Structures are given as structure tokens and as C-alpha cells.
Amino acid sequence: MNSTAMNNTRKQHPLLLLRRFGLAGPYAVWITGFILIPLLLIMWYGLTDRTGAFTLENILSIAAPDHFKALWLSLGLSLISTLTCLILAFPLAMILRGRKMAASSFIVFIFILPMWMNFLLRTMAWQTLLEKNGVINGILTWLRLPSQTLINTPGAIVLGMVYNFLPFMVLPIYNVLSKIDDNIIHAAKDLGANGFQRLVKVWLPLSLPGIISGITMVFVPSLTTFVISDLLGGSKILLIGNVIEQEFTRGSNWNLGSGLSLVLMVFILISMAVIAKYDKNGEGTAF
Numbered sequence: 001m002n003s004t005a006m007n008n009t010r011k012q013h014p015l016l017l018l019r020r021f022g023l024a025g026p027y028a029v030w031i032t033g034f035i036l037i038p039l040l041l042i043m044w045y046g047l048t049d050r051t052g053a054f055t056l057e058n059i060l061s062i063a064a065p066d067h068f069k070a071l072w073l074s075l076g077l078s079l080i081s082t083l084t085c086l087i088l089a090f091p092l093a094m095i096l097r098g099r100k101m102a103a104s105s106f107i108v109f110i111f112i113l114p115m116w117m118n119f120l121l122r123t124m125a126w127q128t129l130l131e132k133n134g135v136i137n138g139i140l141t142w143l144r145l146p147s148q149t150l151i152n153t154p155g156a157i158v159l160g161m162v163y164n165f166l167p168f169m170v171l172p173i174y175n176v177l178s179k180i181d182d183n184i185i186h187a188a189k190d191l192g193a194n195g196f197q198r199l200v201k202v203w204l205p206l207s208l209p210g211i212i213s214g215i216t217m218v219f220v221p222s223l224t225t226f227v228i229s230d231l232l233g234g235s236k237i238l239l240i241g242n243v244i245e246q247e248f249t250r251g252s253n254w255n256l257g258s259g260l261s262l263v264l265m266v267f268i269l270i271s272m273a274v275i276a277k278y279d280k281n282g283e284g285t286a287f
Contacts, residue, residue, distance in 0.1 A: 046258035058259020067243055067260065074239040077154060078222035081161035082169075085218045086211065088162070089169035093210075094203075096170075097177045108174070112167050119164065120227060126160055127151070127231045152234035160228040165221055169214035176210030177203070212278040216271040224264055240264065 049055045061067060096104045114122055129135050130151040137147040150156045180203075188202050204211075226241030235242075240260065247257030 042258045042261055044258075045254045046262040049255055058255050059262055060259075061256060062260060062263045066238075067240070070238050070240045070243045071263075073154075073237070074223050074241065077158055077161065077239070078219050081158050081165065081222050082215055082219045084158065084162050085166050085169040086215065088166060089173055089214060090207075090211070093170055093174040093177050093207075096174050097180075104174075108171075111170065115167055122164060123160055123228055123231050126156075126163065130156055130159075130232065151232065152236055154233075154237060156232040157229050157237060157239075160232045161218075161222045161225070164228065165218045168217040168221075172213040172217065173207055173210040176207045180206050209278055213275055216275055220268055220271055223267060 046058050047054060047056070049057070062071060096107055099107065127134075130148070131137075132147075132149075132151065134151075140147050150159070184206070185198060185202060188198050193201065224241050226239065226245045229237055229239045229242055230245075233239075244257050244260045244264075247253045247260065251257075
């Protein structure tokens with residue numbers, strides 16, 4: 001490159017930088033206004049009392065019996081729902097991978113179609129189905145079968161979690177499985193590996209990034225949700241999300257609610273660290 005071309009490149013360089021900053025401007029405004037500022041407010045309220053003095057009592061209040069019980073119940077139900085989603089999602093993702101592109105795309109479209117509906121409406125639909133005089137009990141009564149009493153129980157909350165968050169487990173696993181070369185599977189088969197051995201030694205290790213991503217995408221919202229437990233639990237079963245929501249809305253104690261939110265952020269940070277470790281290339285990204 002001659003000196004004239006180098007000088008032209010240097011003259012254009014500041015202009016290119018200005019254009020890049022201009023394109024990044026809307027994203028910077030979005031991140032600042034909707035992520036950084038709310039996060040700083042949560043940290044401020046969580047680390048101060050009503051007078052503005054620094055304190056750790058809001059965070060340490062997670063050890064209170066009611067809060068600790070709600071946290072452990074949230075962890076238990078979240079683990080159950082995540083495991084259930086994984087058991088359902090992996091075989092479904094395998095089936096989708098074996099289909100032709102048109103068929104699998106249509107099935108995925110049908111599968112994620114309910115996600116286009118409002119989250120609250122989807123959960124209220126299950127409330128209508130499971131309630132004492134709901135649709136399911138009406139059908140069971142018509143068939144002269146015993147009625148179900150799942151509403152307002154932990155089982156109903158797990159059902160709501162699985163229904164709402166199952167697509168977030170299926171999509172990343174399917175995304176990873178679809179990228180696995182068929183020649184690898186054929187090679188394992190030619191070497192004498194049976195179906196179970198191929199599953200354990202080929203499919204599962206290669207799909208690990210999608211599994212980790214799916215587990216995180218299901219576990220985190222299950223742990224922090226309060227709408228599902230409020231509607232399907234009948235406000236009788238309090239999860240940690242319900243406790244935080246009540247502190248913000250009913251108790252007007254933003255300091256305590258923010259302190260408990262900071263505790264939940266620890267689980268989110270752990271999840272992000274796990275994804276960064278096992279999905280370095282972003283292979284498990286669903287969207």
C-alpha cells in the first residue's frame with residue numbers, strides 16, 4: 001500500500017469510528033436505561049435501609065424462616081420442573097432432528113406457537129382447566145371418573161412451569177443436535193456401538209452445550225417466577241418470587257425486596273458462569 005492510500009485510510013478512520021458509535025448509540029441507551037440503571041437501583045435499595053444508611057440486613061434476611069422456606073421450595077420446584085423439561089425435551093429434539101427440514105420446521109413452529117400468546121393468559125388458561133369446576137373435571141365427570149384436585153398444589157405449579165418453559169429446553173438442544181454430523185454417528189455405529197452406547201458416548205457429550213443452555217433457560221425463570229405460583233398455587237404456596245413481589249407491591253419495602261433480589265442474582269451469575277464454561281462457542285444458543 002502506497003503512502004497516498006495509507007493517508008486516505010487514516011483520514012477515513014475517525015469517520016468510520018463515528019459511524020460505529022452512531023450505530024451503537026441506540027443499544028447503549030437501551031442498556032443504560034433498562035439494564036444498568038434498574039440494576040444500580042436494586043443494588044442501592046438492597047444495601048441500604050429506609051434512612052439510606054448502609055446495611056446488609058436486607059440480604060441476610062434470606063435466612064429468616066419464612067424467606068428460607070420459600071427459597072428452598074423455589075429451588076425444589078425449579079429443579080423438578082427443569083429435570084422434567086429435560087426428560088421431555090431431549091427425546092423430542094432427537095425426533096425433530098430425524099425429520100425432514102420442512103416437517104421439523106413445522107413441528108417447531110407448532111411447538112412455539114403458544115409462546116406468541118401472553119405469558120399471563122397461558123397460565124390463566126391452565127387455571128381454568130385445573131380448577132374444581134374446570135374443563136378437565138367436567139370431562140372426568142362426564143366419563144364418570146374421579147375428579148382431579150391438582151389446583152393450588154405444588155404439582156400444579158410444576159405443571160405450569162413445564163408448560164411455559166419447555167420450549168426453552170427443546171430449542172437449544174435441537175439447535176445443537178441439528179449441527180452434529182451424521183458421519184460421526186455412522187462411524188460410531190460401524191465401530192460396534194449400540195443405541196445406548198451411541199446415546200451416552202456420542203449424542204449426550206456433543207449435545208452438552210445445548211443441555212446446559214436449556215437447563216439455565218428453564219431453571220432461572222422457574223426460580224424467580226411468581227405469576228405461576230400465584231395463579232396455580234392460589235396464593236397459598238409462596239415461592240421466593242412471591243415474597244419479593246409482595247415486598248415491592250403490598251409491603252412497600254423496596255429495601256428488603258431488593259436485598260432478596262440480590263440473593264437471587266447470585267444464582268443467575270452462577271448460571272451465566274456455567275454457560276460460559278460449557279458453551280464457549282455459543283452452540284447452545286436457541287435464538
